[in-house]
Amino acid sequence: RERNPGQDEFVQAVHEVAHDIWGWIADKPEYHEAEILRRIAEPDRIVSFRVCWEDDEHNIRVERGWRVQNNNAIGPYKGGLRFDESVNESVLKFLAFEQTFKNSLTGLPLGGGKGGANFNPKGKSDAEVMRFCQSYMTELFRHIGPHTDVPAGDIGVGSREIGYLFGQYKRLTNRWEGALTGKALDYGGSELRPEATGYGAIYFLRAALEQAKDGLDGKTAVISGSGNVALHAARKLVSEGAKVVTLSDSDGYIHDPDGFDDAKLDFVFDLKLERRGRMSEYVDQFKGASFHEGENPWNVACDLALPCATQNELDENDAKTLIENGAVAICEGANMPSTTAATDRFRDAGLIFAPAKAANAGGVAVSGLEMSQNAERVSWESEKLDRMLTSLMCDIHDKCAAYGERDDGSVDYARGANIAGFKKVADAMLAYGVV
Numbered sequence: 001r002e003r004n005p006g007q008d009e010f011v012q013a014v015h016e017v018a019h020d021i022w023g024w025i026a027d028k029p030e031y032h033e034a035e036i037l038r039r040i041a042e043p044d045r046i047v048s049f050r051v052c053w054e055d056d057e058h059n060i061r062v063e064r065g066w067r068v069q070n071n072n073a074i075g076p077y078k079g080g081l082r083f084d085e086s087v088n089e090s091v092l093k094f095l096a097f098e099q100t101f102k103n104s105l106t107g108l109p110l111g112g113g114k115g116g117a118n119f120n121p122k123g124k125s126d127a128e129v130m131r132f133c134q135s136y137m138t139e140l141f142r143h144i145g146p147h148t149d150v151p152a153g154d155i156g157v158g159s160r161e162i163g164y165l166f167g168q169y170k171r172l173t174n175r176w177e178g179a180l181t182g183k184a185l186d187y188g189g190s191e192l193r194p195e196a197t198g199y200g201a202i203y204f205l206r207a208a209l210e211q212a213k214d215g216l217d218g219k220t221a222v223i224s225g226s227g228n229v230a231l232h233a234a235r236k237l238v239s240e241g242a243k244v245v246t247l248s249d250s251d252g253y254i255h256d257p258d259g260f261d262d263a264k265l266d267f268v269f270d271l272k273l274e275r276r277g278r279m280s281e282y283v284d285q286f287k288g289a290s291f292h293e294g295e296n297p298w299n300v301a302c303d304l305a306l307p308c309a310t311q312n313e314l315d316e317n318d319a320k321t322l323i324e325n326g327a328v329a330i331c332e333g334a335n336m337p338s339t340t341a342a343t344d345r346f347r348d349a350g351l352i353f354a355p356a357k358a359a360n361a362g363g364v365a366v367s368g369l370e371m372s373q374n375a376e377r378v379s380w381e382s383e384k385l386d387r388m389l390t391s392l393m394c395d396i397h398d399k400c401a402a403y404g405e406r407d408d409g410s411v412d413y414a415r416g417a418n419i420a421g422f423k424k425v426a427d428a429m430l431a432y433g434v435v
Ligand code: NDP
Pocket: 153, 154, 155, 156, 157, 197, 225, 226, 227, 228, 229, 230, 248, 249, 250, 251, 308, 309, 310, 311, 313, 333, 334, 335, 360, 361, 363, 364
């Protein structure tokens, strides 16, 4: 904390990982003598830069942009870009740190990074977003490339933003190369990339339930968020026979006790991902549903809870409520959505707790596959990618289960994910010597 003043999110993320790693390396001097964890917790570099752009009223606006390149021991830096007013160095450092372990878990050759800006595209015209993205890339292009660092989308950076960013990268470098993922299909994007994080989370959850001799069919699920991750997770859960009864956005949550079926989900996909509308509009369309302004959905009784909006959106009281209401599994779609105290509650309660770095790794995994397709100048079919994603998520599950098995045979997935993610990166760093 003294080393990183004011960086609460980053300190929280490192603390949670260190807790598990210290125990595991206690009898492994090669790791602690080489200070591997401290080295992973110090980014390779952070680039911070001015992003100057002109709004539609001809005002000059000045924002701050970053790229945190955390660790490239096992492959080029890889991780999304977040555009939101809440973005600061602490948030990006925590995300880049987590990404390092997550990318390692995928088994693909991907290092960890994250970037973004304190610019909020919400309420901006397409022309304003384009000018911002072009200005942002005018600095970022010096630091990225298919063998160096390959950014993707995150909160506030969807296919529109990736299009503007990639167009500017191409213009500045005069090269068409896979320096960004999350591209649209017309210009080098991968099938299944939009679905991958949400679907992947459900594949992980399914594997974890199967390990506990349980399944998704007939379960009631509560989901927060209504973005890319939340909606694809909801779609997959419904197709697996579960009932999804909530979705939310930053204004509040919708409770639909009848469940979101495919037709209702079509409406929300269009509302949130195409029209950029508000979840509150749902109640005008579908009777029986209610909107709860300014609240999160964790007090709604459920078997499965999936926080898929943002960091620290589920606190200790929420965790207590979920446990008391009989939840059997928590699956983190968002990055670090549970506070440390909430995470501790879940782990102590012995229910299935699927941590973000394992459960939401499907997105970056398919991004890794987008890089492979770009390098080979090929496009794989959705079915093939879905099989690859399923197998990747099952492998991640099995690694976490192997390193996280408790004495009673149950699995501490958070511990397993931290150790399995750490080991691959740490072994590569040991091989490189003191660099
Ligand atoms: P989107 O921007 O598509 O959606 C974010 C959703 O969360 C929106 O519904 C948004 O509501 C809601 N939200 C944002 N902030 C808050 C808040 N403070 N309180 C309540 N709701 C909020 O993002 P994604 O779905 O892509 O990402 C969601 C999470 O998943 C993030 O943590 C991201 O880092 C993580 N993630 C995403 C991956 C991906 O492939 N997209 C991969 C791995 C992790 P509103 O519409 O009001 O803004």
